[in-house]
Amino acid sequence: MTDVEHPDTFYGLPVLTVSGPDRQRTGPRPAADAVAWRLESDWDGDTTFAALWRHFLDTVDTSQVRALLIGPWWASEYESIAPVVGLLAGDADRFPSLRALFLADVVGEECELSWLVMSDITPVLEAFGQLQELTVRGCGEENDGSSLALRPVRHTSLRSLRFESGGLPSGIVRAIGASELPALERLELWLGVGEYGGDTTVEDLAPLLSGAAFPALRHLGLQNSEIQDEIAAAVASAPVVAQLESLSLAMGTLGDEGAQSLLSGQPLTHLTSLDLHHHYISDVWMDRLGSLLGRDRVNSALDEAAYADPEEDGTRYVAVSE
Template sequence: MPNRSRLTEFAGLPVVEFTGWDTLRDDFGLAMYWARNRREPHTGHPRRYDRLFEAVAAPGSVAWRLRMESPSYGSGSNSPIETLGQYLDRFTEFVAPAEVAALIVGSMEGDAEAMPSDEVRDRLIGLAPKLTAVRSLFFGEILQEENEISWIEHGDLAPLLAAFPSLEAFTVRGGSAGLRLRIAEHRALRSLTVQSGALRPEVVRDVCASVLPGLERLELWPGSREYGGDSTPEDLSPVLSGTAFPRLRHLGLRNAEGVDDWIPALAGAPVLPSLATLDLSLGTLTDEGARVLLDAPAFRALKRLDLHHHYLSEETAERVRAEFTRAGVEVDVSGPQEADVDEYDGVRHVHRYSAVSE
């Protein structure tokens, strides 16, 4: 699933992590402790950093991951030797900032649960005049093992996009409670993705009210109602009407616990004929939603329909695959899931979960 492993490629570039001093100290400290106590060299430490050095020599050839880990107890010291500000300053000192094209921002200061999102945002804004070539930015690449997606907190990220007027693709993960993303105007942005375990209606309305005349790809993760992801098609109506983003060609409503409820609104939406691809993957699609997909001719004008990770019956999945393929639509119905069924107080309960949830 998307939040269970780190990206190895971003914006079409291989990812290289800018290693923090604390991680380097731990790596070499472990190797020396091992040699002293075991009386032999460690086979895996210290790690080789050739790829990092190659990337420093050609900063635009990779996507840079910025991430800080807590010092490991027992490898010399568990006190950090580098602050967030020092780490970011060192990055722009050793990596020519004007050549950096893509950035991934992961957990900082080794504590993803308390990621200082506003501080990281503000420091990136301060560095933006140096990072003039950045075209793709992923803010909040935090794994499930570090923090549940619905617990990742962000504030207002619109100022971050304003600081990078040449940015073409922006992805944010998390921000169930405080995220705001009403972008006054950004003429360069082509792709916007909001990955959430529970996308609040206010955020959806923020996005719809943003002035993004060049936007071609929009991906939203409605998530779970239980955690506050109670956005509805009405909240997205400016997008569905085709008026918000006239150049939109890809729409993703992924990781939606109630994806069946979105499909009837999509079936009659004026935006649908202008879309090339529709992504309803990672959600809880059932035969009920699939029947609307099959009955509405407008869906057959798509070039691609992604439904992977679903709760379709085998018969319905095969019918969807056959009919859309026959219509010339590339369709993905992989990843069938089984619902959890239990019974208490004489009532049968069926539970279906989106792919990225708690």
């Protein structure tokens, strides 16, 4: 899965993976606040996530833990993340220092993005009022209550919110737009494709683009979308752009039409970074964007799934879907 990987650092801390009592590293443990703790079930063994969680609470001073990542949580067959969300919310008082949380730090070798069995993740935001950074990975293709979901919330500490998805449900986008997040500085949404539950429209993005929802917002990423040209057209006249320092329209199907919209819209010269990596823009229009902003401020990198000239069969692909 392009662009989907385990982070080496999280919240500025090196990531340390804990897999279970029988797989502990030798030597002394680091201080609880010195690393970002990544918990993963012994999914090729017998350790359940519940047992791992209890072991973690018993052996680490969780009052000092600042960052936590949840890796594979199933012991054998894929299971819903709902019980994990329940454990986190239920033991929130054990983590007064927690500032960063990553739900479903899972890569393709462990489980494809669209196979992750997700749930409503609102309880973690409600339980951790001190949280500053939340990253969530997973799709929303199921309609049986096991897909990714979010309800509108008020959260005064959250500064960074990131959803990595091959199909982000429009309900999540609307819930974000209806939330009160006065401290939010960074918002990144991988919108994905309809096949995997990505049904967001430009109209769903309107509250985010208005500039009124999040006064502190400085980075906006509307990425990995099959309607990237439409999004670019909306961004070209969106009030929120004036307050941004960086913008990402990367990983999607952005082509010449979208590039023209950006060039004919409001000024973008105040941006320190415009990320367009994985695109379908011709060299002519990319050169014009580079000339306008400065080539050092435009990320125009291509990868094996994107082609500068897609006219051979007209098919465009987002970077991350399944």
